[in-house]
Amino acid sequence: xxxxxxxxxxxxxLEYGRSNLYYQAREVGDESSIKAAIMDVxxxxxxxxxxxxTRQLQREGHQVxxxxxxxxxxxxxxxxxxxxxxxxxxxxxHQFRRYANLxxxxxxxxxxxxxxxxxxxxxxxxxxxxxAVLMDVFTRSIxxxxxxxxxxxxxxxxxxxxxxxxxxxxIHHSDQGxxxxxxxxxxLLKEAGxxxxxxxxxxxxxxxxxxxxxxxxKEE
Numbered sequence: 001x002x003x004x005x006x007x008x009x010x011x012x013x014l015e016y017g018r019s020n021l022y023y024q025a026r027e028v029g030d031e032s033s034i035k036a037a038i039m040d041v042x043x044x045x046x047x048x049x050x051x052x053x054t055r056q057l058q059r060e061g062h063q064v065x066x067x068x069x070x071x072x073x074x075x076x077x078x079x080x081x082x083x084x085x086x087x088x089x090x091x092x093x094h095q096f097r098r099y100a101n102l103x104x105x106x107x108x109x110x111x112x113x114x115x116x117x118x119x120x121x122x123x124x125x126x127x128x129x130x131x132a133v134l135m136d137v138f139t140r141s142i143x144x145x146x147x148x149x150x151x152x153x154x155x156x157x158x159x160x161x162x163x164x165x166x167x168x169x170x171i172h173h174s175d176q177g178x179x180x181x182x183x184x185x186x187x188l189l190k191e192a193g194x195x196x197x198x199x200x201x202x203x204x205x206x207x208x209x210x211x212x213x214x215x216x217x218k219e220e
Contacts, residue, residue: 035072037062096181102197103173111138115169115194117159117180119151132159132179136167143167153182160185164192173197 034057041056042048048056050073054066108114114137122129132155134144144163148155156179163169172194174180180198189196 031072034062034064034068035076038069038072038076096178096183097186098176098181099196099198101173101199102171102195106171108137111141112136112143112167112169113138114171114173114197115143115163117156117172117174119155119177119179122147130155132156134159134163134172136169143169151179153179153185156180157185157188160188164188168192169194171195171197173199175199 037057037060038053041053041060045052045056050070051066053073054064054069057064057069103114106114115134116137117132117134119130119132122131127149129147129149130151132146132148133142135141136143143166144159144161146155146158146162148158169189169192172189174197176198179185186196
């Protein structure tokens with residue numbers, strides 16, 4: 001299903017507590033237990049769409065098909081639609097310092113050598129929500145993420161704090177958006193010992209790793 005997003009991320013903004021789904025015993029065919037299993041798989045594999053979640057559930061012994069999983073995810077509010085018109089997520093009109101691109105010809109050869117950050121948007125039934133993600137380029141692992149109803153700087157700061165709990169990047173690369181250039185965000189990176197790298201304004205290809213990540217998330 002095109003237009004799906006990491007389901008565990010969407011759960012957070014919709015305030016679906018995982019514990020609320022475990023109130024009944026796990027039984028094959030019981031929809032409450034299937035929903036709980038869906039939530040568990042989504043938490044372990046945040047980039048999975050409904051088809052891959054279905055396959056994982058089947059490997060774990062649940063008798064489900066992809067149509068049922070898609071329906072239950074829809075009932076849980078976990079299936080969202082991509083808006084066809086472009087929603088602007090980068091505001092480069094600011095007075096903060098702009099940093100040079102340090103990764104344009106860099107050979108990436110180890111984990112946490114470079115993290116890339118980006119923001120995308122999700123359309124729910126009545127509103128937009130925004131997803132900030134940090135990815136380690138070498139391993140393609142998600143180091144940090146956060147979902148919120150606005151694009152204020154706390155969106156990216158929260159994602160960064162999550163990532164820094166377990167890892168430290170040598171270089172942090174992003175576009176020149178105000179969320180990444182803001183003083184508080186930059187200070188967190190400096191305290192972590194990270195060098196700051198930014199793509200040139202209007203040159204999305206210079207942040208291609210993050211662009212491909214967001215495209216993958218949308219297509220999962």
